[in-house]
Amino acid sequence: MRQHRFHGRVESGGRECTWPGCEEAGEFRAPGGRPSGFDGPGDYLWFCLDHVRQFNSGYDYFDGMDTEEILRAQSPLHGWETQTRAFRPDAGVDEAPRWRDYADPLEAISARAKAHVNRRRAEMQAEKAGFSPAERQALGVLGLDASIDRKTLRMRYTRLLRQYHPDHNGGDHSHAVKLQGVVEAYQTLKKAAAFA
Numbered sequence: 001m002r003q004h005r006f007h008g009r010v011e012s013g014g015r016e017c018t019w020p021g022c023e024e025a026g027e028f029r030a031p032g033g034r035p036s037g038f039d040g041p042g043d044y045l046w047f048c049l050d051h052v053r054q055f056n057s058g059y060d061y062f063d064g065m066d067t068e069e070i071l072r073a074q075s076p077l078h079g080w081e082t083q084t085r086a087f088r089p090d091a092g093v094d095e096a097p098r099w100r101d102y103a104d105p106l107e108a109i110s111a112r113a114k115a116h117v118n119r120r121r122a123e124m125q126a127e128k129a130g131f132s133p134a135e136r137q138a139l140g141v142l143g144l145d146a147s148i149d150r151k152t153l154r155m156r157y158t159r160l161l162r163q164y165h166p167d168h169n170g171g172d173h174s175h176a177v178k179l180q181g182v183v184e185a186y187q188t189l190k191k192a193a194a195f196a
Contacts (some may be wrong), residue, residue, distance in 0.1 A: 009049075024048035058139050067195040122146065130194040138185035146194075157186040
C-alpha cells in the first residue's frame with residue numbers, strides 16, 4: 001500500500017467507495033463491522049475523501065458502551081492489565097493448552113491458532129450458507145459446521161442430550177449448563193431459514 005501526499009490516502013487499486021450510490025475511488029479506510037483481533041486487522045470500509053469526512057463526523061467510538069466501559073476505555077491503564085494474548089487462557093481460541101502434552105511451547109500455540117483458524121473457516125462457511133450470527137453460534141455449541149442437514153442436526157442433538165442429561169449419566173447434574181446450551185442451540189437451529 002502506497003500512501004500519498006494526503007494523510008491516510010491509500011491507492012484504491014480499483015476499489016470503489018462503499019457509500020451507497022458513490023462511484024468514486026475508495027482511498028480512505030474507516031472501521032468496519034469486525035474489529036481487529038487475534039485473527040487479523042479486522043474489516044474496513046473504504047470511502048472517497050468526501051464520504052470518509054462524512055463518516056468520521058458521525059462516528060462514535062463509545063457508541064453502545066455504558067458509563068463504566070467508557071471510563072475504563074479512557075483510563076491510561078486500559079489494555080495494560082491483561083496478559084500477552086498468546087499465553088492468556090481466554091485468548092478467544094479455546095481453553096489454556098495442556099503444556100505437558102507438547103515438547104515445545106510453540107507447538108501448543110500453533111495448535112491453538114490452527115483450532116481458531118478452523119473455527120473461523122466454519123463460521124465463514126456458515127455465514128455463506130445463510131445462517132444468522134445467532135445460528136452460527138448455535139452451530140458452534142453443537143460442534144457442527146454449515147454443511148449439515150436436518151437429519152444430522154437431529155442426530156447430533158440426540159447424542160448430546162444423552163451425553164449431558166442426568167437420566168443418562170447416573171444422575172450427574174454437573175452438566176446442567178451444557179445441557180441447557182445444547183437445548184437452546186437446537187431450538188435456534190431447527191427454525192433456521194438455511195434449512196428451508
